[in-house]
Amino acid sequence: MTIEQKTRIAEFLDLASAYLCSGYKSQTMTHQFTDDESAVPVVAEQAAPQAPLLESQPKAIAQPDEPHVTAGNAISISNNVVAGNGESSSNDEAGIGTLEAIAADIATCAACPLHATRTNAVPGEGVSAPLVLVIGEGPGENEDKSGRPFVGEAGQLLDKMLASIDLSREKNCFIANVVKCRPPHNRDPFPEEIAACAPFLTRQIALLKPRVILCAGRVATQAMVKTTNSIKNLHGHFIECAKIPLFPMYHPSALLHDSSLKRPTWDDLKTLRIRLEKLAAFKI
Numbered sequence: 001m002t003i004e005q006k007t008r009i010a011e012f013l014d015l016a017s018a019y020l021c022s023g024y025k026s027q028t029m030t031h032q033f034t035d036d037e038s039a040v041p042v043v044a045e046q047a048a049p050q051a052p053l054l055e056s057q058p059k060a061i062a063q064p065d066e067p068h069v070t071a072g073n074a075i076s077i078s079n080n081v082v083a084g085n086g087e088s089s090s091n092d093e094a095g096i097g098t099l100e101a102i103a104a105d106i107a108t109c110a111a112c113p114l115h116a117t118r119t120n121a122v123p124g125e126g127v128s129a130p131l132v133l134v135i136g137e138g139p140g141e142n143e144d145k146s147g148r149p150f151v152g153e154a155g156q157l158l159d160k161m162l163a164s165i166d167l168s169r170e171k172n173c174f175i176a177n178v179v180k181c182r183p184p185h186n187r188d189p190f191p192e193e194i195a196a197c198a199p200f201l202t203r204q205i206a207l208l209k210p211r212v213i214l215c216a217g218r219v220a221t222q223a224m225v226k227t228t229n230s231i232k233n234l235h236g237h238f239i240e241c242a243k244i245p246l247f248p249m250y251h252p253s254a255l256l257h258d259s260s261l262k263r264p265t266w267d268d269l270k271t272l273r274i275r276l277e278k279l280a281a282f283k284i
């Protein structure tokens with residue numbers, strides 16, 4: 001990591017630290033989230049019908065006190081599965097299996113051309129019943145080498161961002177990607193690659209049953225939500241994804257290249273934290 005990159009991360013953390021020191025943390029971060037809190041109800045908003053990349057039931061939401069969102073969701077989530085570690089027979093009957101089984105299927109998958117250039121597939125990692133499922137677009141070079149999601153420079157920043165609102169992959173998050181194999185030269189995954197890989201993410205979501213989905217960046221958000229709207233317009237607004245609140249934010253790598261995105265991203269993290277507080281406070 002270069003000095004400039006370290007400086008940018010430090011600046012982001014300084015911004016977060018300043019906000020926390022101004023009272024936010026002491027006023028609101030009094031609840032320790034547990035994995036036995038159920039999903040949040042959502043309020044219907046308008047949907048913008050477009051061809052989905054992933055199967056779904058279109059519906060967009062916003063909380064009454066949150067900005068308006070113009071988008072539908074585009075993800076297929078089975079509701080007849082049991083949340084937890086994926087060892088229930090109903091998961092097997094639904095063809096979802098366990099996290100380990102999904103990872104094994106991914107490791108041998110050749111459903112799209114990305115399998116030919118991967119070093120390692122990257123199924124994802126985290127807790128088995130996460131409060132938040134973080135979804136990125138796909139593995140980069142470091143992830144391809146290690147087989148783990150978000151471990152490069154952007155991943156380190158993501159971990160810091162999550163930690164600033166009491167989230168981590170070790171404690172209450174699962175981190176995955178829309179495509180499980182690295183696109184060459186870190187290009188955006190093609191729509192047909194996203195479509196080919198979608199069943200894996202669908203199985204993971206059905207198994208993990210996250211309370212909130214946090215989408216990192218334009219590609220992941222547009223893959224999950226049937227919209228061509230920009231991340232500039234979508235970030236910071238909750239969207240329903242088969243009754244799971246989906247929250248788009250800028251990709252951490254974007255923050256490393258554009259420092260002006262730090263403040264809106266920190267504002268988004270605060271919005272997310274407030275929603276998580278509501279989930280905990282009202283046991284919904």
Ligand code: SF4
Pocket residue numbers: 106109110111112113114115121179180181193196197
């Ligand atoms: Fe299979 Fe997904 Fe890898 Fe394509 S990106 S080869 S669909 S696991």
